[in-house]
Amino acid sequence: MKFYRAFLLPLLALAQVAFCAEDYYNVLGIDRQANDKQIKSAYRQLSKKYHPDKNPNDPTAHDKFVEVSEAYEALSDAESRKIYDQYGHDGLKQRTQGQHHDPFDLFSRFFGGGGHFGNQPGQRRGHNVEVKIGIALRDFYNGHTTEFQWDRQQLCDECEGTGAADRVVHRCGACGGKGSRLVRSQFAPGMITQVQMQCDACGGRGKTIPHRCPACHGERVVRRPTTVALTIQRGMADGARAVYENEADASPDWVAGDLVVTLVEKEPSLDDDNPDRVDGVFFRRKGDDLFWREVLSLREALLGDWTRNLTHLDGHIVRLSRSRGGVVQPGHVETVPGEGMPRWHEDGDSVYHKTEFGNLFVEYVVVLPDQMESGMEKELWALFQKWRLKKGVDLHKDSGRPEKPVMHDEEHEHGHDHGHDHEEL
Numbered sequence: 001m002k003f004y005r006a007f008l009l010p011l012l013a014l015a016q017v018a019f020c021a022e023d024y025y026n027v028l029g030i031d032r033q034a035n036d037k038q039i040k041s042a043y044r045q046l047s048k049k050y051h052p053d054k055n056p057n058d059p060t061a062h063d064k065f066v067e068v069s070e071a072y073e074a075l076s077d078a079e080s081r082k083i084y085d086q087y088g089h090d091g092l093k094q095r096t097q098g099q100h101h102d103p104f105d106l107f108s109r110f111f112g113g114g115g116h117f118g119n120q121p122g123q124r125r126g127h128n129v130e131v132k133i134g135i136a137l138r139d140f141y142n143g144h145t146t147e148f149q150w151d152r153q154q155l156c157d158e159c160e161g162t163g164a165a166d167r168v169v170h171r172c173g174a175c176g177g178k179g180s181r182l183v184r185s186q187f188a189p190g191m192i193t194q195v196q197m198q199c200d201a202c203g204g205r206g207k208t209i210p211h212r213c214p215a216c217h218g219e220r221v222v223r224r225p226t227t228v229a230l231t232i233q234r235g236m237a238d239g240a241r242a243v244y245e246n247e248a249d250a251s252p253d254w255v256a257g258d259l260v261v262t263l264v265e266k267e268p269s270l271d272d273d274n275p276d277r278v279d280g281v282f283f284r285r286k287g288d289d290l291f292w293r294e295v296l297s298l299r300e301a302l303l304g305d306w307t308r309n310l311t312h313l314d315g316h317i318v319r320l321s322r323s324r325g326g327v328v329q330p331g332h333v334e335t336v337p338g339e340g341m342p343r344w345h346e347d348g349d350s351v352y353h354k355t356e357f358g359n360l361f362v363e364y365v366v367v368l369p370d371q372m373e374s375g376m377e378k379e380l381w382a383l384f385q386k387w388r389l390k391k392g393v394d395l396h397k398d399s400g401r402p403e404k405p406v407m408h409d410e411e412h413e414h415g416h417d418h419g420h421d422h423e424e425l
């Protein structure tokens, strides 16, 4: 007896764990405040992940697939979700009396086909859909989570993809459900042939619908705006592609193809779309590097003593400056290391690697005044005149070109283009 009791307790504890179903919110990995969209999105992801077709070597995948399907059914319906929130699994059991839809039917309502995909022979696959989404440069820099809509063909909710208002579909009497008929035809006197023709009574489907669904007019599918979540990782390339497996147009006749989203850098703007008014409008991207054009006045270029504060794409300040005497040649390009784009990393932002950045290239444009106040012009003239006379100006010497240039006057007279005489020597 003693021996027996010692074993009974742990056994009971085990049994309890096994029978206690996992919380539906945990199954879908969502919190209790999740909205319909989040529930749908969780189902989409997890049902694909655990679909037995995709996990042929994992016997637990089927159970998980069923569990995800049950959790979705319970939480996607407002009434049953309320019951579940109040009374838990037991409350739901009383309501549905343990009845569940076939998890593969539910899967098929999302992704089309017969609820299966994978490598089954004869399984038709729908076309892929390509979408281009314009993304602001600052979203490529900072990373961003957004969503977009497109008109996706999906199985009609009203009739659950049957095309019938009462979900009753009959086998076509004319073709016996085959979708085609053999038609005898006489193509020459005395010569008769049998030709296989598509059944005109059912349009080749092999089924007839006595009461067409009013929502899809018996087509079984409808096109509806569908919202897709999109995550732009820091530093993703212009033209990067995100593939949503089996998220393209669905149909009962095929397994949905992939939705392929291409991220394209969009034209910058300074409107409400850009609440922080960052200077992104003036940055240009090339791979991991950024380019910026900065304008200097004649005085600044010649004498230095200036500061510029660039607001970067995340709002931080990059300071450009020269102290007095720091000459900047027109067209000079300054490299600011580490102020370019973040380099994309497949792990995203992670504690296991430091985000690296490309460079920022600043090109200086020097703007000379069109018109000068006459007093200033006179003083400047006088100043330059004074120093010209004192030091003399030798442009050739200043240019750093080789000494003793050889000039052949006759060649000039012959009209050859010798604009680069000195360099050629």
Ligand SMILES: [Zn+2]
Pocket (backbone or CB within 6 Å): 172, 173, 174, 175, 176, 177, 178, 179, 180, 199, 200, 201, 202, 203, 204, 205, 206, 207
């Ligand atoms: Zn037919």
Ligand SMILES: [Zn+2]
Pocket (backbone or CB within 6 Å): 156, 157, 158, 159, 160, 161, 162, 163, 164, 213, 214, 215, 216, 217, 218, 219, 220, 221
């Ligand atoms: Zn319908």
